[in-house]
Amino acid sequence: MLDFLPAPLKGALVVLLILLNTVVFLPFLLFFAIIKLVIPITSIRKGCTLVVNGIARYWIGFNNALMDLFHKVEWDVRGVQALSRKHWYFVTCNHQSWSDIPAIQYVLNSKIPLLKFFLKKELIWVPLLGVAWWALDFPFMHRHTKEQIARRPELKGKDTEATRAACEKFRYTPVTIFNFMEGTRFTPEKHDRQNSPYKNLLKPKAGGTAFVFGAMGEMIHTMLDVTIVYPDGRSGIWDYLCGRVRRIIVDVRTREVPERFLGMDYESHREVRADFQRWVSQIWAEKDARIDELKAEA
Numbered sequence: 615m616l617d618f619l620p621a622p623l624k625g626a627l628v629v630l631l632i633l634l635n636t637v638v639f640l641p642f643l644l645f646f647a648i649i650k651l652v653i654p655i656t657s658i659r660k661g662c663t664l665v666v667n668g669i670a671r672y673w674i675g676f677n678n679a680l681m682d683l684f685h686k687v688e689w690d691v692r693g694v695q696a697l698s699r700k701h702w703y704f705v706t707c708n709h710q711s712w713s714d715i716p717a718i719q720y721v722l723n724s725k726i727p728l729l730k731f732f733l734k735k736e737l738i739w740v741p742l743l744g745v746a747w748w749a750l751d752f753p754f755m756h757r758h759t760k761e762q763i764a765r766r767p768e769l770k771g772k773d774t775e776a777t778r779a780a781c782e783k784f785r786y787t788p789v790t791i792f793n794f795m796e797g798t799r800f801t802p803e804k805h806d807r808q809n810s811p812y813k814n815l816l817k818p819k820a821g822g823t824a825f826v827f828g829a830m831g832e833m834i835h836t837m838l839d840v841t842i843v844y845p846d847g848r849s850g851i852w853d854y855l856c857g858r859v860r861r862i863i864v865d866v867r868t869r870e871v872p873e874r875f876l877g878m879d880y881e882s883h884r885e886v887r888a889d890f891q892r893w894v895s896q897i898w899a900e901k902d903a904r905i906d907e908l909k910a911e912a
Contacts, residue, residue: 617686617857624684625856632677639673640746647749663787666749667728674723681720685857689721690912693866697725702788702833704826704871705729707840708815708901709794713854714842718792721864726838727788732826751783753791755825784833791826791834795819795894812902820894824880824887831876839867839897841904845912863908869897 616624643666650662681687697703703726707714719729728750735754738744748754795818798804810817826834843863853859872893878886 615686616684619684621856621858625852628680628684628855631680635673635676639669643669643746643749647745650749651745660787662749663751663783667787670728670750671724674719677716678720678723681716685859687857687859688861690861690863691721691866692864693868694721694725696868697722697838697866699725699727700788701726701836702784702830703727703790703836703838704823704834705790705792705838705840706795706823707792707842708905709796709799710842710844711799711849711854712851713844713849713859714794716851716854717842717862717864718840721866722790722838727790729790729792731792732822751787751789784830789833790838791830793822793826795823795898797822812898814905815898815902818894818898820887820891821880823894824875824878824890827871827875828878828880831871831878835871835876837869837871839869839901841865841867841901841908843905843908843912845909861912863912865904865908867904 646662796816845861849859
């Protein structure tokens, strides 16, 4: 344990070692990405997918080991005993700071399939990272605005069709799709500006989640509703890297997605939208109360 070191020094060393870890692993990731790109044989591409997912898990595992080496964090983790890498999941979480992502990776890495995010299709052209995301099978979204659909009605429904086609590879390889429903980090200013009905949360944005269930309903039936609480107060990513975050509670609740929402057409049916928004609002009300309970316990 190197927790005795000064906090800024620990933060600098952790950042440096994460960068070195990335430099070491990225060439291997890109190597298999290129093989996957140039050899259009399904079995080889599936094999490359398994390899790059393994590389990403080791990358996260090394970063997690750095946290254990440099920091002394009291983890209170609940609800992960029955999770499996053989199942498909959708994961959402309350969003307080950028520390949430490494905290979730610390708790869930190797317990479920690799976390993946929906990305805008334009991001595939980002140097190096674009091909890495492609190699890791991050789904690239094809979204059309309401104005575009109004001008070209034939585009209606094409977003979901394109995403469903992009996610077809997940039919045989379990995956975890991650999304912060709040869409942004919680701050008192944002909370007041939204006039949020929740004490500890911003209003959830149901559209992105509905898009996932609409496009991937045949595969993803289970939601992991993750609630993170920092008992000593919210802390930023630099505080996390420096070891100033001493206690973290991660509560995971497994929810089966109602069958009526799997493969739904969220954008075209007002009744479906209202029904799904009510379901999400109920989950958010329960999460809001759960945060109060966890804070009281701590």
